[in-house]
Amino acid sequence: IQGDGFFILKDNHGATLYTRAGNFQVDVSGYLVTPSGERVQGWMEGADGTVNTNTAIGDIRIPVGTLKTPIATTEFSLDLNLDAGAVAGQPDGTFSTSVEVVDSLGASHILTVTFTKTANAGEWDYEITIAGADVGSSNATEQLATGTITFDSNGQLSSPASSSPAVNFDITGLANGAADMKLDWYLYTSAGAPRLTQYRHASALSAVEQNGIAPASLIRVAVGDGGRILAQYSNGHQRVVGYLALASIRNPDSLIAVGNNNFQTSARTALPAVGLPDTGGRGKVSGGALESSTVDIAKEFTNLIVYQRGYQVNSRVVVAADELSQETINLKR
Structure with a gap:
């Protein structure tokens, strides 16, 4: 995700979780899940072959191995x-x-x-x-x-x-x-x-x-840019079969970490705004990419030098105080 936002998940108990980790996979039932088994939420195509993103989100199930209906040439x-x-x-x-x-x-x-x-x-x-x-x-x-x-x-x-x-x-x-x-x-x-x-x-x-299309089997599904779920068929055709949903949360620092890169809302968390990527202030989704670290290496190295110098100064103060104490004891003797 480039920018703000979280992918939306459902765990085995139906609880909603949020994550920024996009290393998804397909389970034995065809659902798009995280490595720990939570189901990814979004929109899938309907019976008419179109994806309606104005409806409620749900589990994303990939129809791997299904046969695409032929379209006669006109x-x-x-x-x-x-x-x-x-x-x-x-x-x-x-x-x-x-x-x-x-x-x-x-x-x-x-x-x-x-x-x-x-x-x-x-x-x-x-x-x-x-x-x-x-x-x-x-x-x-x-x-x-x-x-x-x-x-x-x-x-x-x-x-x-x-x-x-x-x-x-x-x-x-x-x-x-x-x-x-x-x-x-x-x-x-x-x-x-x-x-x-x-x-x-x-x-x-x-x-x-x-404009005709021969019947073909679905052989591969990938997440493309913009959160599009792309299906590739054996005849070389490719089409969008779904979209990932993204949630925008105004105060993400209030989320509670629950492990496996997942978070859940707390009592202080603002209501998540759900929608398509790159809309309503939500970030962009890039397929096949890793999110870069948000740490500024130059800044952290500068802080490390400052802390090191501070430690050295403080250690010298301790040594000086120790020497003063020793001299005081010697004067008393």
Whole structure:
């Protein structure tokens, strides 16, 4: 924690404790706990997949090993250039690329997009196909959509126009029983810039995007900056599944130490204000970091020298007093 605040814990008896030690771990039941077994408090995602930090805090339980539900693809895009020097009927007059889409059951399908140069300047035909076996056909491929695109004299896409930014088509009768897919192939960005160009350069794909997500297992959970609990899945996707709660206490010196870096409130302790890190005066939470000591080394060394000199002076006073006493005794004799 960088700044003020404490992590909130619950012990086995339901008592609330506070700590600044963030060396948490996951127990056999999936709860986020301290090394001594207290459960860390915060907010977890609900059934709708969102985290509502306006509700009461509770135990943080990590769903390790659970399977993420697949999300079917509804749109995709291809960023590519078609060679302006291509000649119809020649090898460079045909260019093919592919995109992998996901159906409602999480199965992947490869769509092939083939561009063929026509005899007209700046004009290309396109065809989108899928493997016949994917749709229960005995043919090698099945056609999904065809059309023509046109580029202007500057190599920019002119038809279809930006007012009709997507090519719409359906995939029906999937052999695995998945729901029919309605897909949009976006030829323009959200800002209206064309994703396809035609310059005098070899035809090539530069980027491909699609919004489907295949099913995946949760393999790792970590606490990130800001107290976010990040879940990482086997397909490489990462998302926030919860937040750590932080308590701000106006008079932390009134807390009572109960061992294991934990504290509890006393009768003099102000009511803790609970909220997200880095809000309401609460400090920031840095993942994978250790809190630095609050001791000023230079100041402590200076104090040590002062104390040492004081000890030396006082010891000399004792020696002088002893000598005076001895001289007094000798005078009496």
